[in-house]
Amino acid sequence: MDKTFDALLARMHELRDLGGVIGLASWDRETYLPTRAHEARSHQLSTLHGIQHERLVDPRLGELLAWASEAPGLTPDQRAMARVLTHERNRAVKLPRTLVKALAEAQSQGLHAWREAREERRFARFQPALSRLLALRREQADAYGHGGERYDALLDEYEPGMRVARLGPVLASLRDTLIRLVGALQAAPRQVPELFQGRRFDTEAQWRVSLRMLGDMGFELDAGRQDKSIHPFSSGLHPTDVRLTTDLDEHSLEGLFSTLHEGGHGLYEQGFQPAHHRTPLANAPSMGLHESQSRLWENLVGRGRPFWTHYFPLMRDTFSEGLAGVALEGFLAAINRVTPSFIRTAADEVTYNLHIVLRYELELLLIRDELPLDELPAAWNERMRRFLGITPPDDLQGVLQDIHWAWGEFGYFPTYSLGNLYSASLYAAARRALPGLEEGIARGELRPLRDWLRDHVHAEGYRLPAEELVRKVTGQGLTDVDFLAYLQSKFGALYGVTL
Amino acid sequence: MDKTFDALLARMHELRDLGGVIGLASWDRETYLPTRAHEARSHQLSTLHGIQHERLVDPRLGELLAWASEAPGLTPDQRAMARVLTHERNRAVKLPRTLVKALAEAQSQGLHAWREAREERRFARFQPALSRLLALRREQADAYGHGGERYDALLDEYEPGMRVARLGPVLASLRDTLIRLVGALQAAPRQVPELFQGRRFDTEAQWRVSLRMLGDMGFELDAGRQDKSIHPFSSGLHPTDVRLTTDLDEHSLEGLFSTLHEGGHGLYEQGFQPAHHRTPLANAPSMGLHESQSRLWENLVGRGRPFWTHYFPLMRDTFSEGLAGVALEGFLAAINRVTPSFIRTAADEVTYNLHIVLRYELELLLIRDELPLDELPAAWNERMRRFLGITPPDDLQGVLQDIHWAWGEFGYFPTYSLGNLYSASLYAAARRALPGLEEGIARGELRPLRDWLRDHVHAEGYRLPAEELVRKVTGQGLTDVDFLAYLQSKFGALYGVTL
Structure with missing residues (x-):
């Protein structure tokens, strides 16, 4: 694998572009999305998040970041870029897929229960x-x-x-x-x-x-x-x-x-x-x-x-x-x-x-x-x-x-x-x-x-x-x-x- | 690799979601994009197209499509889905990366030369x-x-x-x-x-x-x-x-x-x-x-x-x-x-x-x-x-x-x-x-x-x-x-x- 800062930068750019597109799709959801398109947009956002996560935890990105953490001759800004991305990647890598899935389900159930509890004005409904x-x-x-x-x-x-x-x-x-x-x-x-x-x-x-x-x-x-x-x-x-x-x-x-x-x-x-x-x-x-x-x-x-x-x-x-x-x-x-x-x-x-x-x-x-x-x-x-x-x-x-x-x-x-x-x-x-x-x-x-x-x-x-x-x-x-x-x-x- | 139609369908969904997001980013470019954001949008679209292409030519998608072309028990619609995607994928696979790059450069030069030729109202400027x-x-x-x-x-x-x-x-x-x-x-x-x-x-x-x-x-x-x-x-x-x-x-x-x-x-x-x-x-x-x-x-x-x-x-x-x-x-x-x-x-x-x-x-x-x-x-x-x-x-x-x-x-x-x-x-x-x-x-x-x-x-x-x-x-x-x-x-x- 080609270990250069340019190779790392290309991956940073890609992640950042994906983030920008996720931002666009989210912004559009709150501003111009047709009312019936919410399910389609959820799928699109889920796909983009999935790709972003996959790119972030990619082992080759890990190798590039490990290289950058010790590479001589990088500028202070380049070091900072690598440090920030390493922090973000480490968190993503540590999260087991099963936990991500369980959290998504619990969040969906949480929102549902919270809405019902609000209807009833009763916290106990939301507690479990x-x-x-x-x-x-x-x-x-x-x-x-x-x-x-x-x-x-x-x-x-x-x-x-x-x-x-x-x-x-x-x-x-x-x-x-x-x-x-x-x-x-x-x-x-x-x-x-x-x-x-x-x-x-x-x-x-x-x-x-x-x-x-x-x-x-x-x-x-x-x-x-x-x-x-x-x-x-x-x-x-x-x-x-x-x-x-x-x-x-x-x-x-x-x-x-x-x-x-x-x-x-x-x-x-x-x-x-x-x-x-x-x-x-x-x-x-x-x-x-x-x-x-x-x-x-x-x-x-x-x-x-x-x-x-x-x-x-x-x-x-x-x-x-x-x-x-x-x-x-x-x-x-x-x-x-x-x-x-x-x-x-x-x-x-x-x-x-x-x-x-x-x-x-x-x-x-x-x-x-x-x-x-x-x-x-x-x-x-x-x-x-x-x-x-x-x-x-x-x-x-x-x-x-x-x-x-x-x-x-x-x-x-x-x-x-x-x-x-x-x-x-x-x-x-x-x-x-x-x-x-x-x-x-x-x-x-x-x-x-x-x-x-x-x-x-x-x-x-x-x-x-x-x-x-x-x-x-x-x-x-x-x-x-x-x-x-x-x-x-x-x-x-x-x-x-x-x- | 898990060869089921659901596995193939998941890849179809992902490709389709990416296509939808590319559509959104392109639509936004013509409607609501701030004037100074065109370069950023080009980068984003280029990243999305790159990911879409990478997903399309992925050898594992090729294996799933080869499986689907012979798998018994698929519905006519499932066969048609596989056939259409196979056609699209085959074209993408056949295109050498060097040619894609040369085309992109020639297109950029073509647009430039065409604009100049229009200024001069002279085809010869565009001819090369x-x-x-x-x-x-x-x-x-x-x-x-x-x-x-x-x-x-x-x-x-x-x-x-x-x-x-x-x-x-x-x-x-x-x-x-x-x-x-x-x-x-x-x-x-x-x-x-x-x-x-x-x-x-x-x-x-x-x-x-x-x-x-x-x-x-x-x-x-x-x-x-x-x-x-x-x-x-x-x-x-x-x-x-x-x-x-x-x-x-x-x-x-x-x-x-x-x-x-x-x-x-x-x-x-x-x-x-x-x-x-x-x-x-x-x-x-x-x-x-x-x-x-x-x-x-x-x-x-x-x-x-x-x-x-x-x-x-x-x-x-x-x-x-x-x-x-x-x-x-x-x-x-x-x-x-x-x-x-x-x-x-x-x-x-x-x-x-x-x-x-x-x-x-x-x-x-x-x-x-x-x-x-x-x-x-x-x-x-x-x-x-x-x-x-x-x-x-x-x-x-x-x-x-x-x-x-x-x-x-x-x-x-x-x-x-x-x-x-x-x-x-x-x-x-x-x-x-x-x-x-x-x-x-x-x-x-x-x-x-x-x-x-x-x-x-x-x-x-x-x-x-x-x-x-x-x-x-x-x-x-x-x-x-x-x-x-x-x-x-x-x-x-x-x-x-x-x-």
């Missing part, structure tokens, strides 16, 4: 399927290997290198402070009224505004697009082909924030450097770091005063009826209103991470087998009370609310909080590096921030693990300090309290 | 590249094998089973009669005036009309879609996912006819029976037979009096300005106006096939190496004069007009004429089988025709070669009799002459 999924995930974690903490092996799928020992204390600290902040804000003498109820915002106009914001952010619409789908998502088929979706609702402006969110993901995908295209380096090192970019644009920029100083006049012209009688101050308060709620997806910046920590704590107990499953609904509700002061009226709004567990997905939720924490650290670093950043944003100048993120985060690709990259850019690794300082400053001012 | 392409196509034909007529081996790619010895006399007869008809129509005392110049037809309204016509035809919009692209095409990703495109122009109603054309292709794809899905039987047996369905709906139905008896009132309501002063009779005459022209794509039903025969005759001479290349433009122009009585003003409107030869594609053009001939025979058979068919069409009832075609043509899939299938349905094989009778009757009445 969840039990089976947990057993298989533990088995999967053992197949991957870990140092005694199975959750680490699952977390690694989404957040390579992150460990419970590192993550747990940070999330515990975040949780305690957030509980305190929520209490203080609820007790604040100045409260923020709901503003949007009963108002209407033409969705065609929202579509135009969202495309303008994307363009202003520096999202390149000749190397990507925006379409409509029921749940917004972003999909990087290739750095020149980054597809975002949005879901606009005439009774709300939330669609604009979801555009900023997906746009943040999209800028990351477009920012991988050409030398990394079609290689494992054209990737974020973790889901959490990817999420940091979406949350940065959605919240730290998109719910901030500078941003709306520029855009609010446009909004008032565009939605003169919908925003009748609303001034910038009222608008800013309304889009930052803090209200404990049952559902994460509707949560504000302060309460959001409490939803995540709640799940993380429960996931950890479940994977450790330290929480009997029939106590899960009570454990959920107890934490909701302790963290947010509210009690779900039933399992539907409690433990059954989300599809992730029905799919047997554990280890993913923490990436949302990591995204929030990293976003604040990166934004703080950007402000230090770019004096006048927010004055510029208030004039509609979003490109300097995009360029700084591109240079320092996006163009790095997957050269370094997420936390190392963040440390390189900000001077410190994972921490809740920047995030909490941001919340305290912003929401303290908004609610007229010292946090 | 065309010479190379012809040499490689002859080599390819020899690799496939043939009984002395190389063109047969190329024709077989698009029209399996068809041979020059069978096709040539039919096209020669067609040519001679058409030359006579064109002359007679030009000499007819009643001439049809141009009608559409200077009129405007809102493209949004055309879009709605086109979707309505597709629905009326029985094209299932929950198992397919229509989008916009520069050149209209149809693409069957799967029988539940059939995608048509159109290009609407406010100065013309031609887009509606292209919708009927692509809709005819689309009905064929949707009509494959579920038992054949994801197998080689969910295919038309030839391009000519596929084209028969598009031409049937575009011309025999879509340019006929019964069709417009129903739709013209709707058109007059929809395009009250654009069709001001136009009555059904004038409209019917205008959409059937016969005018010799230089370009096939703009040709009417009478002159169209003369463009095809012209190219077929030249292709045959070129592949046989019986026409020196520097005499090609003169040979083209001489035939244009003899067939249509007009002389191209330059090579751009003559021999350089079309991209097919620049791409080295020979053997494809005859399928257009085969489509026209088959369409007339099939429509005549439908009229015999369905008394009152055209009275029904005049009431807007298009489904009986769709259902008849589905039962007798579409649901057959690739069980039989094209001509055998046509013989089974109509009682006769390839013939120009029905087509010429159709032209003589329709255009004789229109121009007030006996043809």
Whole structure:
């Protein structure tokens, strides 16, 4: 066998092209697929995944990677490419086919049972399927290997290198402070009224505004697009082909924030450097770091005063009826209103991470087998009370609310909080590096921030693990300090309290 | 190796899924791909084609097919599946990799040279590249094998089973009669005036009309879609996912006819029976037979009096300005106006096939190496004069007009004429089988025709070669009799002459 880096690169390109096509077929499924074609598309995706897996575990790829791990004369980027692919391949090789099949069946049963349980608003209906999924995930974690903490092996799928020992204390600290902040804000003498109820915002106009914001952010619409789908998502088929979706609702402006969110993901995908295209380096090192970019644009920029100083006049012209009688101050308060709620997806910046920590704590107990499953609904509700002061009226709004567990997905939720924490650290670093950043944003100048993120985060690709990259850019690794300082400053001012 | 039909079927499914995904990636390239993503898409398509080819030539597939060719107890459909795939595989296996690579390079050079030649309006600029392409196509034909007529081996790619010895006399007869008809129509005392110049037809309204016509035809919009692209095409990703495109122009109603054309292709794809899905039987047996369905709906139905008896009132309501002063009779005459022209794509039903025969005759001479290349433009122009009585003003409107030869594609053009001939025979058979068919069409009832075609043509899939299938349905094989009778009757009445 010809052992050269070009031979390895050809295999990387092939895997990457397959990934792009899988991305296309998945994107199309959510946007343009005819309703009756879902079964055909499932077959096609299954075939593509099968080929991708076969290519990944091919022993000759293993030989090439083994060669590359010791070959002299490779560049640092070439070494990083081989390292990333080796990590991915090792995980795939360790997973027995029987387990993959059992998991697929259990996931299908899990979804079915979860849907029935939701109909009945009764967790017990879902419990046996969840039990089976947990057993298989533990088995999967053992197949991957870990140092005694199975959750680490699952977390690694989404957040390579992150460990419970590192993550747990940070999330515990975040949780305690957030509980305190929520209490203080609820007790604040100045409260923020709901503003949007009963108002209407033409969705065609929202579509135009969202495309303008994307363009202003520096999202390149000749190397990507925006379409409509029921749940917004972003999909990087290739750095020149980054597809975002949005879901606009005439009774709300939330669609604009979801555009900023997906746009943040999209800028990351477009920012991988050409030398990394079609290689494992054209990737974020973790889901959490990817999420940091979406949350940065959605919240730290998109719910901030500078941003709306520029855009609010446009909004008032565009939605003169919908925003009748609303001034910038009222608008800013309304889009930052803090209200404990049952559902994460509707949560504000302060309460959001409490939803995540709640799940993380429960996931950890479940994977450790330290929480009997029939106590899960009570454990959920107890934490909701302790963290947010509210009690779900039933399992539907409690433990059954989300599809992730029905799919047997554990280890993913923490990436949302990591995204929030990293976003604040990166934004703080950007402000230090770019004096006048927010004055510029208030004039509609979003490109300097995009360029700084591109240079320092996006163009790095997957050269370094997420936390190392963040440390390189900000001077410190994972921490809740920047995030909490941001919340305290912003929401303290908004609610007229010292946090 | 496990030699069962299920093992073979799994490979058929995989190949078919790959074909569907290639179809998706190609469709997306013409509809929604961001402008800067073309290079990435080329890589993705090249990777998919490579995997598809590798799967097709896999020796284990060869063993399974050899087993199936002799295995007892297979159903007739299973035998047909194996036979079709064996034919496809044999062609792929016979093509040396070096030739595939040389062809790809020559095609790329051919396109480049053709574009330059068009700029200069000078065939000589294109001649060396065309010479190379012809040499490689002859080599390819020899690799496939043939009984002395190389063109047969190329024709077989698009029209399996068809041979020059069978096709040539039919096209020669067609040519001679058409030359006579064109002359007679030009000499007819009643001439049809141009009608559409200077009129405007809102493209949004055309879009709605086109979707309505597709629905009326029985094209299932929950198992397919229509989008916009520069050149209209149809693409069957799967029988539940059939995608048509159109290009609407406010100065013309031609887009509606292209919708009927692509809709005819689309009905064929949707009509494959579920038992054949994801197998080689969910295919038309030839391009000519596929084209028969598009031409049937575009011309025999879509340019006929019964069709417009129903739709013209709707058109007059929809395009009250654009069709001001136009009555059904004038409209019917205008959409059937016969005018010799230089370009096939703009040709009417009478002159169209003369463009095809012209190219077929030249292709045959070129592949046989019986026409020196520097005499090609003169040979083209001489035939244009003899067939249509007009002389191209330059090579751009003559021999350089079309991209097919620049791409080295020979053997494809005859399928257009085969489509026209088959369409007339099939429509005549439908009229015999369905008394009152055209009275029904005049009431807007298009489904009986769709259902008849589905039962007798579409649901057959690739069980039989094209001509055998046509013989089974109509009682006769390839013939120009029905087509010429159709032209003589329709255009004789229109121009007030006996043809």
